[in-house]
Amino acid sequence: MTLRWPALLLAALPALAPAQALAPYAVVGDAITAPLGGKQGDAARGRAIVANRQLGLCLLCHSAPMAEERFQGDLAPTLAGAGARWNAGQLRLRLVDPQRLMPGSLMPAYYRVDGLQQVGAAWRGKPLLDAQQIEDVVAYLVTLKD
Template sequence: MKHTLGFAVVATLGASMALAEEVKPMAVSFADGTVAASLTGVAGDPVNGRAVFANRKQGNCLACHTNSDLSEESFHGEVGPPMDGVADRWSEAELRGIVSNSKMMFEGTIMPAFYIDSGYTRPLDDFAGQSILTAQQVEDVVAYLMTLKEE
């Protein structure tokens, strides 16, 4: 009985994940720079989001932002605003919009659009037509940013 119940739970979870359809980069719906709906229909993982945030080959967020939560990492940038307390300053929808394509929120920003796949020049042909982050990585980073509240 336990095995049957366990299988049913796994099957249900698998089916619900299969129903969640990823929003393609150029189909993201922005309203005043915000993105209200999840890009994947799956909750973000803040632990993975923290790793993506710190990863110099993915988000590379530390190149521009300081973040006390990642004090073990060296070379925090000071070009962008500090991430300490970011969840108190921005809503989840605002953060999703900023991470997806900050240019929709901040005209003239130098922050890259992490979830677009056209309309830009990539220095390496191997990356042409690809977004910097996947939809799930965007959701993970947003989930992580939502943990950064003032103490």
């Protein structure tokens, strides 16, 4: 059985706000080329989301160039150099719907809400991150060139 949502991840996520309309997006090849909702991301806010163990939970599985953050994950690729490996559109798709590129991935879809499996009732129909938060994380990840 393939787990799409590790139990630890679901247990750690806070209850989310009521469902809201998602900004439409178009997948072009291996990317979502336009920012979600036309929003500009802020790298400092994105870094805070990546480091936040109640919101992004990125460091549960990934390591990142954040020496001050202890207990970083090693289940997934390091985020160091993400901006050199992928452009903003490619990173955006990896956050919005990672299973589209990597079927069977344990990484949750942070913005897609339809067609997911093993999603708790409190999270159904709600994105893990909103459009602004996705853009903030993308803005941070593209800065990671080394």
